[in-house]
Amino acid sequence: MSSVTTRSSRPPAGGPRDTQDPPKRRPKDDTRIALIFIAPAALGLAVFLIWPLIRGIWLSFTNYNLLTPAEFVGLANYRRLIADPIFWDSMKTTVYYVLLNIGIQTAVAMVIALLMYRLTQSTLLRGLVLTPYLVSNVVAALVWVWILDTQFGVGNQILGWLGIDPIGFFTDSAWAIPTIALVNVWRHMGYTALLIFAGLQTLPPSVYEAARLDGAGEIRTFFSVTLPLLRPIMALVLIMTIIGSFQVFDTVAITTGGGPANATNVLQLYIYDMAFDRFQFGYASAMSVGLLIVLGVITAIQYRLSRADSSDMS
Amino acid sequence: MKSAFSSRNRKVAPDTKQAPGPRRRRSRSRVLSAAAVVTTAGLVLSGCGQGGEQNNNVIDYWLWDTQQMPAYQQCADLFQEENPEYTVNVTQTGWGDYWQRLTAGFLADTGPDVFVNHVSRYPQYADLDVLLPLDEQPATADQREDDYAEGLTDIWTGSDGHRYGSPKDWDTIAMFYNNQHLEDAGVSPEELGSLEWNPEDGGSFEATIAHLTVDSNGVRGDEPGFDKDNVAVYGLGLSDAGGGTFGQGQWSAFANSNGWQATDTPLWGTEYNYDDPQLHETLDWYFGLSDKGYMPRFGQFNEDDGTLQQLMSGSVAVVTDGSWMIPAYAGNESVDVGTARLPAGPNGTAPSMINGLADSISAETDNPEAAAQWVEFLGSEQCQSVVAEAAVVFPAREDAVERTEDIWREQGINTEAFTGPIDDGDTFFMPVTSHGADVTALTGPAFQEIWADRPPSAEVLDPMNGAINDLFIADAAAQED
Numbered sequence: 114m115s116s117v118t119t120r121s122s123r124p125p126a127g128g129p130r131d132t133q134d135p136p137k138r139r140p141k142d143d144t145r146i147a148l149i150f151i152a153p154a155a156l157g158l159a160v161f162l163i164w165p166l167i168r169g170i171w172l173s174f175t176n177y178n179l180l181t182p183a184e185f186v187g188l189a190n191y192r193r194l195i196a197d198p199i200f201w202d203s204m205k206t207t208v209y210y211v212l213l214n215i216g217i218q219t220a221v222a223m224v225i226a227l228l229m230y231r232l233t234q235s236t237l238l239r240g241l242v243l244t245p246y247l248v249s250n251v252v253a254a255l256v257w258v259w260i261l262d263t264q265f266g267v268g269n270q271i272l273g274w275l276g277i278d279p280i281g282f283f284t285d286s287a288w289a290i291p292t293i294a295l296v297n298v299w300r301h302m303g304y305t306a307l308l309i310f311a312g313l314q315t316l317p318p319s320v321y322e323a324a325r326l327d328g329a330g331e332i333r334t335f336f337s338v339t340l341p342l343l344r345p346i347m348a349l350v351l352i353m354t355i356i357g358s359f360q361v362f363d364t365v366a367i368t369t370g371g372g373p374a375n376a377t378n379v380l381q382l383y384i385y386d387m388a389f390d391r392f393q394f395g396y397a398s399a400m401s402v403g404l405l406i407v408l409g410v411i412t413a414i415q416y417r418l419s420r421a422d423s424s425d426m427s
Numbered sequence: 428m429k430s431a432f433s434s435r436n437r438k439v440a441p442d443t444k445q446a447p448g449p450r451r452r453r454s455r456s457r458v459l460s461a462a463a464v465v466t467t468a469g470l471v472l473s474g475c476g477q478g479g480e481q482n483n484n485v486i487d488y489w490l491w492d493t494q495q496m497p498a499y500q501q502c503a504d505l506f507q508e509e510n511p512e513y514t515v516n517v518t519q520t521g522w523g524d525y526w527q528r529l530t531a532g533f534l535a536d537t538g539p540d541v542f543v544n545h546v547s548r549y550p551q552y553a554d555l556d557v558l559l560p561l562d563e564q565p566a567t568a569d570q571r572e573d574d575y576a577e578g579l580t581d582i583w584t585g586s587d588g589h590r591y592g593s594p595k596d597w598d599t600i601a602m603f604y605n606n607q608h609l610e611d612a613g614v615s616p617e618e619l620g621s622l623e624w625n626p627e628d629g630g631s632f633e634a635t636i637a638h639l640t641v642d643s644n645g646v647r648g649d650e651p652g653f654d655k656d657n658v659a660v661y662g663l664g665l666s667d668a669g670g671g672t673f674g675q676g677q678w679s680a681f682a683n684s685n686g687w688q689a690t691d692t693p694l695w696g697t698e699y700n701y702d703d704p705q706l707h708e709t710l711d712w713y714f715g716l717s718d719k720g721y722m723p724r725f726g727q728f729n730e731d732d733g734t735l736q737q738l739m740s741g742s743v744a745v746v747t748d749g750s751w752m753i754p755a756y757a758g759n760e761s762v763d764v765g766t767a768r769l770p771a772g773p774n775g776t777a778p779s780m781i782n783g784l785a786d787s788i789s790a791e792t793d794n795p796e797a798a799a800q801w802v803e804f805l806g807s808e809q810c811q812s813v814v815a816e817a818a819v820v821f822p823a824r825e826d827a828v829e830r831t832e833d834i835w836r837e838q839g840i841n842t843e844a845f846t847g848p849i850d851d852g853d854t855f856f857m858p859v860t861s862h863g864a865d866v867t868a869l870t871g872p873a874f875q876e877i878w879a880d881r882p883p884s885a886e887v888l889d890p891m892n893g894a895i896n897d898l899f900i901a902d903a904a905a906q907e908d
Contacts (some may be wrong), residue, residue: 182532281726372872378872389527389530391865392555392864
């Protein structure tokens with residue numbers, strides 16, 4: 114997909130040069146060279162993304178147990194998907210997770226970015242903000258499992274000193290999803306903050322000067338100047354983080370494994386279990402296609418609503 | 428369905444393994460589809476080693492129980508002495524990862540030649556054609572049913588009549604108790620081993636469990652002023668609500684003595700009975716013990732530690748667990764652990780679920796002959812007596828089991844607690860049916876919910892039972908087509 118956009122933007126760049134210096138030995142256009150440069154990435158894209166995507170879509174119309182040949186069954190998997198209460202339940206769980214995760218993460222990241230932008234120039238501090246992101250998901254999840262253990266965890270120890278009864282963060286169905294969402298907020302907020310911070314740095318100082326001259330306070334400036342100007346950046350950040358958030362898997366697999374009951378049975382986990390534990394690859398593929406469609410629709414809506422392709426800065 | 432595939436599909440299987448997928452376009456799509464399989468399965472594959480490769484005289488043997496590893500390593504050494512042309516590689520993987528690794532192994536042809544199998548899993552593997560029927564291998568064809576404890580060969584005989592596992596051990600369930608707690612409460616081991624139970628008021632079993640429970644002020648569970656929210660010692664431990672579908676080490680015996688059968692027929696049933704009110708009343712009583720403070724609530728103890736840790740840390744007085752755990756409970760010097768038989772239920776019997784593991788041969792093995800010889804050896808008197816001597820499980824062979832009982836008796840374990848139900852003819856098998864993985868996937872969260880959120884169990888189990896039975900109804904419909 115990205116190769117299409119690259120190619121279409123090529124001719125205008127090369128065009129004028131051809132007419133200006135005609136006698137050079139240079140070939141008429143750079144298509145061949147360009148293709149050679151694109152090839153490695155395009156090959157990777159084709160082998161690791163496009164082909165599995167096509168194959169996954171094909172498998173969603175089959176009955177496939179991984180060991181015997183796939184058998185075409187038409188729309189049976191999709192009919193089953195519509196009637197499967199566990200699928201819709203896990204869709205709800207996933208959406209709940211995404212709302213909590215993205216809502217809190219974006220707000221916290223915005224605050225961190227503004228603090229970095231306004232209060233400090235220290236690169237050390239900027240680096241520190243990013244550290245949770247450098248920890249692997251699995252390690253982060255394991256560490257939090259230990260910290261929040263009902264019996265022996267430091268977290269509950271501290272709550273105990275405050276006179277609060279131990280909370281089963283990962284074992285109470287009401288707490289599990291919020292806890293997982295917050296663990297991932299902790300891990301990703303620095304990275305998100307850095308993206309927003311980069312966006313903040315592109316804003317021209319002149320608009321702030323103008324705002325100050327007009328007598329706008331900090332809060333007014335934020336809502337009337339910073340936020341609108343940041344819109345394209347925020348749109349990008351949100352699209353990226355929401356897609357990532359919908360695909361939550363490792364944290365859940367390690368902390369709760371979908372439990373208690375099905376309280377944290379997020380979509381990716383359900384798909385994985387269906388494929389690799391229950392050998393129903395066809396149905397698992399159908400659910401993956403379902404997730405693909407949901408993500409596609411959400412991204413399209415977001416793109417429209419946030420007018421991500423245009424900027425107010427001109 | 429089963430008998431039809433045995434001749435036909437088996438021939439198809441080998442070449443589909445390399446390139447599962449559309450078989451029209453040859454050369455290039457082969458590479459691509461292989462790459463696709465690698466990427467989609469990459470997650471699982473990355474964790475797996477290089478089993479079953481190249482050298483035909485190397486037999487890869489997988490098991491999950493660390494405690495049994497030394498005994499089987501010893502068997503492997505003996506086998507190699509007798510058959511110098513073969514090498515046996517024993518690999519241990521924890522139960523949690525074992526089945527995923529095995530699946531990945533089947534997909535990528537890096538699995539073991541021979542592996543320890545479980546009744547909840549083998550029907551699916553038999554359906555998928557990844558197991559060799561032992562009755563068709565020369566070395567294992569003559570294994571005799573009456574060499575093994577009663578019924579063990581039955582559970583390893585598929586619905587198609589082929590034998591897919593060579594029995595290696597068996598297990599029953601009993602109570603393990605912390606002797607200190609018993610003494611403090613003035614309960615004798617004999618008393619504990621002869622209790623009775625009913626779903627209405629829990630009978631003398633619940634009364635004893637209540638008495639063994641102590642809150643943080645030292646008040647016992649059956650005394651006035653007992654604080655059920657601050658319990659220091661629970662009467663009964665619990666770590667896993669469902670114990671893999673049937674409450675094997677937890678509530679299976681209670682439900683059975685209350686008249687519940689998990690499936691319509693003991694083996695190869697096609698209808699589950701999770702909607703049976705007799706099960707519901709058992710479970711409502713059983714998990715209700717956690718409401719009363721006699722049993723931990725869900726999530727109170729780390730699930731990974733199991734009931735073993737609960738008993739060893741002194742937090743619970745009694746737990747129910749399988750005989751395969753005897754060495755773990757008895758091996759700890761600091762806690763004096765004893766065993767007692769499960770209580771008798773409303774139907775007057777004190778039953779126990781019985782189950783057994785077996786060795787299976789992967790259909791992908793490079794050398795079926797060597798694999799079968801190794802399986803035959805694992806089930807032979809020679810290897811079984813090594814297992815008996817290690818005293819980690821009850822060996823499957825009748826001629827070896829007494830030795831294990833003797834060793835355990837010397838260690839002060841009351842083996843009667845485990846063999847009693849067999850002597851009385853009150854054991855029942857873990858059900859063997861198709862769709863094992865689906866049933867496990869559906870029941871696991873359901874039992875967890877009953878324990879964690881404490882809804883009436885009928886509310887959770889009735890719809891779940893329908894979902895399970897739909898799988899079998901769909902099978903029947905497909906067969907008619």
